[in-house]
Amino acid sequence: MAIHTLANRAPALEDILGKAAHRLEERLHALADWDSRFDHLDATLARRLDEGQAPSPSTVWVWRRLEDSSGQLTIGMLVSELGCSRKHLAERFHEEVGVPPKTLARLLRFNRAVRLLRASPASLPEIAHGCGY
Numbered sequence: 001m002a003i004h005t006l007a008n009r010a011p012a013l014e015d016i017l018g019k020a021a022h023r024l025e026e027r028l029h030a031l032a033d034w035d036s037r038f039d040h041l042d043a044t045l046a047r048r049l050d051e052g053q054a055p056s057p058s059t060v061w062v063w064r065r066l067e068d069s070s071g072q073l074t075i076g077m078l079v080s081e082l083g084c085s086r087k088h089l090a091e092r093f094h095e096e097v098g099v100p101p102k103t104l105a106r107l108l109r110f111n112r113a114v115r116l117l118r119a120s121p122a123s124l125p126e127i128a129h130g131c132g133y
Helices: 013-017 020-030 034-051 057-068 075-082 086-097 101-119 124-130
Strands: none
Touching: 013 020, 020 034, 057 075, 057 086, 057 101, 075 086, 075 101, 086 101, 101 124
């Protein structure tokens, strides 16, 4: 299943795992505590992700550039560095990640603002400005 088909949805487990969903539910139910259940679920999901197609090198590069900048880079800067069109970048990124790069940048900026609000004595306007708002 392509990752972009899951964006903005809450699919049933069967939609993603098929018949394996029932076995997973049974296994989780049989485990003794929540820590064991979450460990098993994490391992199962990690295995499934490893079985999927890896994102393209350009998508990984864009993700890292956005993450390193806490979402501060503009899409124009990224397409200039990458040498492609905005449309190509947005379509490819959305297909492989599930959201367009601009959405990821917004989430990264927001997460940085939340971290700074919790840890910094700076004022709200200072933090907002420092995070690109």
